[in-house]
Amino acid sequence: MKKTIKVFKHPITEVFVMVFISVVIPAHIKKEYLLDAVNSALNQTLSRDKYEIIVIKNFPDYDEYLSNSGVIAINTNKKTGGEKIIEALKISRGEIISFLDYDDIFLPHKLEMVYKIFSNDDKVGYYRNRLLYFRDGDNIHSIIKNIKYTKKIIRIKNEEKEAKFKLMMENSAYINNSTISLRKDILLRFIENNPHKYRNIIDNINFYISLMSNYDVVLDPNVLTLYRVSKNNFTFGNSSYGINDFQEWVRRKINYLEMVIDGLYLLTDIVKNNYIYLKYDIYPRLTFYKCLSSLLPTKIDKKYKLHFRDLKYANKKKTPLFLFCLTLNYAPASIKRLFAMKAYKSEVKVAENLIGHEQ
Incomplete structure (x- = not known):
């Protein structure tokens, strides 16, 4: 028997809202962790008649396993x-889209929580849970067993978004698509008008198009996603984590920074001159990534x-750093190389220190 969730009472009638979730898992070339992600989505406490799983990839592997598991596979x-997500949306049946990167993991009750949040209130448009970083090779079952769901969720109404923007930033509201x-309908409105702009830093885009909608935002300070730190992970694959060649790191870093900076310029268009969003997040990050580019x-x-x-646009506390970066723009490559090498070596420590931390 299907259980409906009561949303609100009316003096005369009661209204019930049911939702269906589409879990979208994009994968590109790197495929070694894909089945871990898929199985985490399959092994949910939420009944399978309330969600579908769509894997969209550019390799033929695992098609038989996915089909036998009731997973929709698109090559x-x-x-x-x-671009992959847009393709998946074309066949998706869900009113709610939950994203899962190919190398991340959903906790078993993740989708049950998503279902509860969106079924209980049709004013909610965006939901983000916290993540926990784990190292490739760690015992996933042991990690999940030790995670407790005890913290109260944060609800931000549409009219409160600007006033509580700093609170959203403190809670990493746009970090990682798997959260x-x-x-x-928020996605479709943006994609219909900007089909060629929904390509990279899509977690950021998803957050900001939701901010610009009339829906409320819900932030869950509880961990429901595990984020794998490995050399094949997109973010850390573009850091020095697991890369032993400095020149290879420079090459990857340039591509990464150009992609992020282009994405941040896109965000400036999305928020339509909203002073709060620009001042307290987008412009400072844009300046910071340009500063990093100057090191290369x-x-x-x-x-x-x-x-x-x-x-x-710079944070006043970081003005000396940015002035230093400006100076490096005109420095010879030999000098830049010294500072870039320091950044290269420090990134490994940063990645290692994230293990076991939440965000």
Whole structure:
């Protein structure tokens, strides 16, 4: 028997809202962890008649296993995560889209919580839970066993978004797609008008298009996602984690920074000159990534370099750092190389220190 969840009472009638969830798992070339992600989505406490799983990938592996497990598999030549998601949306049946990167893990009650949040209130458009970093090779079952769900969720009404924006930033509201669920109509409205812009930093895009909608935001300070730290992970694969060649690190870092900076420029268009969102997040990050670009001992397009005009967006506490980066723009490659090498070595420590931490 299906159980309906009561949303609210009316003096005369009672209204019930049921939702269906589409879990979208994009994968590109790197496939060694895909089945871990898929199995975590299959082994949920939520009944399977309340959600579907769509895997969209550019390799034929695992098709038989996925089909036998009731998972929809799409093979595509699309390259970016955003392009793959657009393809998955075309066949998705859910009103709610929950994202899962191919190398991350859902906790067993993740989708039950997503279902409860969106079924209980049709004003909620965006939901984000916390994640826990784990090292490739760690005992996943042991990690999950020790996670407790005890913290109270944070509800931010549409009219409170600007006033509580700093609170959202403190709770890492846009970090990692595998923590994010949102209503499909928010996505479709953006994609219909911007089909070629939904490509990279899609966790950021998902958050900001939700902010610009009329829906409420729910932030869950409890861990429901495990984030794998490995050399094949996109974020850490573009850091020095697991990379022993400095020149290879520089090459990857340039590609990564250009992608992120392009994405942040897109966010400036999405928020439509909203002073709060620009001042307290987008502009400072844009300036920071341009600063990092200045460290690299190679030629880079001026679009991605730090300029004096960018200083007006910088956090005052970081102004000395940005002035230093501006100076490096004109430094010889040998000097840049020294500072880039320090950054290269420090990134391994940063990645290692994240293990076991929440965000």
